[in-house]
Amino acid sequence: xxxxxxxxxxxxxxxxxxxxxxxxxxxxxxxxxxxxxxxxxxxxxxxxxxxxxxxxxxxxxxxxxxxxxxxxxxxxxxxxxxxxxxxxxxxxxxxxxxxxxxxxxxxxxxxxxxxxxxxxxxxxxxxxxxxxxxxxxxxxxxxxxxxxxxxxxxxxxxxxxxxxxxxxxxxxxxxxxxxxxxxxxxxxxxxxxxxxxxxxxxxxxxxxxxxxxxxxxxxxxxxxxxxxxxxxxxxxxxxxxxxxxxxxxxxxxxxxxxxxxxxxxxxx
Amino acid sequence: xxxxxxxxxxxxxxxxxxxxxxxxxxxxxxxxxxxxxxxxxxxxxxxxxxxxxxxxxxxxxxxxxxxxxxxxxxxxxxxxxxxxxxxxxxxxxxxxxxxxxxxxxxxxxxxxxxxxxxxxxxxxxxxxxxxxxxxxxxxxxxxxxxxxxxxxxxxxxxxxxxxxxxxxxxxxxxxxxxxxxxxxxxxxxxxxxxxxxxxxxxxxxxxxxxxxxxxxxxxxxxxxxxxxxxxxxxxxxxxxxxxxxxxxxxxxxxxxxxxxxxxxxxxxxxxxxxxxxxxxxxxxxxxxxxxxxxxxxxxxxxxxxxxxxxxxxxxxxxxxxxxxxxxxxxxxxxxxxxxxxxxxxxxxxxxxxxxxxxxxxxxxxxxxxxxxxxxxxxxxxxxxxxxxxxxxxxxxxxxxxxxxxxxxxxxxxxx
Numbered sequence: 001x002x003x004x005x006x007x008x009x010x011x012x013x014x015x016x017x018x019x020x021x022x023x024x025x026x027x028x029x030x031x032x033x034x035x036x037x038x039x040x041x042x043x044x045x046x047x048x049x050x051x052x053x054x055x056x057x058x059x060x061x062x063x064x065x066x067x068x069x070x071x072x073x074x075x076x077x078x079x080x081x082x083x084x085x086x087x088x089x090x091x092x093x094x095x096x097x098x099x100x101x102x103x104x105x106x107x108x109x110x111x112x113x114x115x116x117x118x119x120x121x122x123x124x125x126x127x128x129x130x131x132x133x134x135x136x137x138x139x140x141x142x143x144x145x146x147x148x149x150x151x152x153x154x155x156x157x158x159x160x161x162x163x164x165x166x167x168x169x170x171x172x173x174x175x176x177x178x179x180x181x182x183x184x185x186x187x188x189x190x191x192x193x194x195x196x197x198x199x200x201x202x203x204x205x206x207x208x209x210x211x212x213x214x215x216x217x218x219x220x221x222x223x224x225x226x227x228x229x230x231x232x233x234x235x236x237x238x239x240x241x242x243x244x245x246x247x248x249x250x251x252x253x254x255x256x257x258x259x260x261x262x263x264x265x266x267x268x
Numbered sequence: 269x270x271x272x273x274x275x276x277x278x279x280x281x282x283x284x285x286x287x288x289x290x291x292x293x294x295x296x297x298x299x300x301x302x303x304x305x306x307x308x309x310x311x312x313x314x315x316x317x318x319x320x321x322x323x324x325x326x327x328x329x330x331x332x333x334x335x336x337x338x339x340x341x342x343x344x345x346x347x348x349x350x351x352x353x354x355x356x357x358x359x360x361x362x363x364x365x366x367x368x369x370x371x372x373x374x375x376x377x378x379x380x381x382x383x384x385x386x387x388x389x390x391x392x393x394x395x396x397x398x399x400x401x402x403x404x405x406x407x408x409x410x411x412x413x414x415x416x417x418x419x420x421x422x423x424x425x426x427x428x429x430x431x432x433x434x435x436x437x438x439x440x441x442x443x444x445x446x447x448x449x450x451x452x453x454x455x456x457x458x459x460x461x462x463x464x465x466x467x468x469x470x471x472x473x474x475x476x477x478x479x480x481x482x483x484x485x486x487x488x489x490x491x492x493x494x495x496x497x498x499x500x501x502x503x504x505x506x507x508x509x510x511x512x513x514x515x516x517x518x519x520x521x522x523x524x525x526x527x528x529x530x531x532x533x534x535x536x537x538x539x540x541x542x543x544x545x546x547x548x549x550x551x552x553x554x555x556x557x558x559x560x561x562x563x564x565x566x567x568x569x570x571x572x573x574x575x576x577x578x579x580x581x582x583x584x585x586x587x588x589x590x591x592x593x594x595x596x597x598x599x600x601x602x603x604x605x606x607x608x609x610x611x612x613x614x615x616x617x618x619x620x621x622x623x624x625x626x627x628x629x630x631x632x633x634x635x636x637x638x639x640x641x642x643x644x645x646x647x648x649x650x651x652x653x654x655x656x657x658x659x660x661x662x663x664x665x666x667x668x669x670x671x672x673x674x675x676x677x678x679x680x681x682x683x
Contacts, residue, residue: 049300052620053293056613060289063606067282070599080601087605 006107009100016093023089032090036097043101055098059091129182129192130200136193137249140203143191144245147205154241155212156248157202158195159219161234170198173227177234180223184215195252203241212238271597278598281576284568285603285610288458292614295461299515299621308421311341314413314477315394316402318347319386323404324354325672326522331363331370333407333520339414345370347404348390351377356404383473384489384496391488396480398428403474405672407436408519415517416477427482427509431475431517432456437673440525445632446640447523447530452618459513466561469511471504473497475519482509493547495540498566502544505559506551525673531647533670538651539658545570546655574648580604581645611637 024032039058043051066083069075075083131139147154159181161173174197181192181200191203204215216236223229241248316334320327327347334345347360349372360372375389391399398420400413412431420429433455435448455472463469471478476497483489486503493499501511524530548554548563555563583600615633619625 047300049296049621052617053296053300056296056617057293059613060292060610063602063609064282064286064289067599067602067606070602071278074597075599075602077601080599080605084602084605091609 006100006103009096009103012096013093013100016089016096019089020093023086028086032093036093039094040097040101043098044105048102048105051101052098055094059094062087062091130178131191131193133193133195133252136191136201136203137252139191140193140248141245143203143205144241144248147241148243150206152206153208155204155207156239156241156252157204157212157216157219158237158239159200159202159234160237161198163198163233166233173229173233174198174200176227176229177223180219180226183222184219193252201252274598277576277579278600278603280572281580281603281607284572284576285607287568288614289610291458291461291465292610292617293461294464295457295459296617296621298460298464298513299457303516304422305418307340308418311339311414311417312397312421313342313395314339314344314417315390315396315399316343316345316413317387317390317394317399318345318402318404318406319350319383319390320347320352320356320360320404321350321386322352322354323356323672324352324359326405327356327359328363330402330404330406331359334370334402335363335367336410337408337413338410339417341417342396343369343413344394344396346390346394347372348375348386349373350375350381350386380491382491382494382496384491384493387496388488388491391480391483394480398477398479399483400477401474402519403521405522406433406474406519407521408475409517412475412517412519413477415514416475419512419514419517420477420479423510423512425508425510426512427504427507428471428476428478429512429514429517430459430469430472430477431519432515433472433475433519433521435523436520437522437525440673442632443527443530444523444525445629446636449615449618449629449633449636450640451523452622452624453614456513456515457614457618457621460515462561462565463513466558467510468505468558468561468565469501469513470562471497471501471511474521475517478504482507493540493543494536495544498541498544499547502548502551502554502559502562505557505562506553508557510558522672524670529671531650534643534647535650535654538647539655541566541570542651542655570648574645577642577645581642608637611641 020029020032035058039055042054046054066087070080070083144154159177161170161177163170163173166173177200178192178194181202185192185202185204190205193201193203195201202215204212207215216238219236239248239251316337318330318334323330331345331347337343345367347356347364347370349357349360351374357372357374360370364370364372373390373393375386378385387401398417400416402408408431416429416431420426423429433451435444435451437444438448439445459470459472473496478500482504483500485507486500489496490499490503504511524533545566548566554560612633615636616625616630619629619633
């Protein structure tokens with residue numbers, strides 16, 4: 001549907017340009033084209049409604065300018081009619097350009113939203129064995145139910161990287177923290193998930209406080225074996241999973257909620 | 269000499285168009301801005317006043333919408349039954365029996381008849397910190413009232429707030445579609461523009477909120493005012509109060525579906541506005557500050573704009589029969605084109621902001637200038653005639669009640 005309207009608008013844009021070629025003199029055509037290009041650039045950069053405000057200002061200003069010219073030059077009815085036809089053709093082209101850009105921006109926006117959704121439903125992040133948040137929460141819930149049935153304890157380890165002024169190395173840090181975490185946990189038993197761009201969560205099932213301490217120490221050891229990272233650059237938070245998985249889910253989802261709110265705000 | 273007059277008149281018209289263009293752009297920018305939507309720590313008590321006279325056709329839909337209002341504070345809804353002769357009372361009483369916060373009040377007989385007196389009676393019964401007014405054919409969205417209160421409380425010096433009125437029966441026919449488009453422009457876009465530039469908002473008679481303290485300071489509604497909303501706006505503004513515009517607070521209203529009903533309703537509005545123009549001449553407190561902006565606005569429309577329209581149409585007729593069109597001192601054709609463009613751009617802008625830009629609406633907008641908009645002059649003449657006739661009457665002006673039409677379910681959907 002959107003492709004259809006985009007094609008339709010592209011066709012209208014072509015026709016409007018053709019009309020401009022017919023009705024405008026070569027000098028006016030050059031001026032008009034420069035005006036159109038500048039307007040398009042503004043419309044591309046600005047938020048839709050502000051872009052529209054610019055468009056309206058341009059259209060109305062053009063009308064006022066021509067009325068002023070007509071007054072100064074004492075244009076006859078015939079000249080005024082000619083100018084009105086030219087104005088209508090140009091305003092039409094301007095309007096169609098706006099619609100075309102709006103449509104393109106809408107499609108781009110929808111694509112990026114779709115990308116966010118696809119990422120949300122991916123099972124693994126780019127790093128091997130690191131689950132996406134959704135998958136982590138889904139599998140975690142299943143483990144939690146089984147643990148409750150067996151009367152076992154479980155813990156969540158939140159490993160947060162605080163790069164400070166070294167945020168340029170965030171990706172490198174995250175990849176190495178992930179690798180260290182994967183080496184630390186029990187394969188096919190515990191879970192690791194990516195909470196945000198700077199945070200990992202580890203689900204440790206059937207363990208106790210001493211076990212968690214051992215895992216934490218092992219993680220630090222593995223991490224130091226891979227990279228020489230100072231202690232102030234990260235923090236590890238331990239929490240008991242408790243009775244309600246929803247509480248864990250809520251706590252872990254917070255950064256993502258913030259992120260999607262930010263994305264929505266940017267989209268608007 | 270005639271040339272100089274023509275240049276002067278056309279310059280005025282040109283400036284008027286520039287003013288309206290400025291309002292349009294300011295309105296678009298205001299609508300595009302992000303507004304503070306943080307909830308209040310505590311919500312004040314509110315009374316919703318619904319004046320009702322023979323509203324049996326629409327009242328149950330209105331009250332159904334009222335029961336869905338999502339307001340976190342104390343809320344009481346008063347149906348002010350102005351001695352209806354249809355089943356309005358029965359419907360109101362039924363809802364009052366069902367819901368603890370709905371009250372059915374029969375307004376005692378009195379003169380002058382009309383909405384102002386009924387609202388004053390309703391105010392005497394309620395004790396809330398704020399009161400909101402909804403016409404009996406209105407269906408506010410659940411968050412409409414909450415948004416009005418939040419804005420009124422958060423805006424310094426605000427004595428109330430004004431929301432947006434959308435047309436529920438827009439798709440019924442060409443007339444309702446035109447009314448809807450007109451409302452989108454003049455009831456919201458221009459309002460938003462004026463609020464943005466001059467911090468002046470106008471009460472719209474429905475989906476509006478006013479604080480009790482403010483209305484008590486001005487002694488309530490003027491019972492002789494037919495355009496009671498405009499009158500109260502001026503009185504409150506003269507006291508230094510602000511009335512912010514809240515476009516997100518939406519109510520759905522039924523508009524006249526036949527030309528005859530529309531003509532009667534708009535004649536009453538026109539008559540009410542003429543009453544205000546005359547009142548402005550003797551109210552000295554209205555001639556300063558923000559209230560002067562309102563007054564000038566009224567005079568621009570009812571004197572300036574109307575005069576220029578009469579002149580423009582007169583000139584067109586005269587030039588058709590004589591050779592005056594050969595005067596090249598003023599580009600009349602371009603001015604006419606520009607006024608058409610300003611009107612069309614306003615309509616298209618309002619549709620764009622409301623995400624209602626459809627080929628059908630654009631088509632209707634293109635014909636409105638030469639059809640619907642021209643009827644303004646008829647309304648003005650009729651309004652003036654009725655004003656001068658009824659000004660002599662002892663009992664005051666006659667309240668010409670707008671006829672309601674049957675409500676089709678789910679007609680809020682847009683095409």
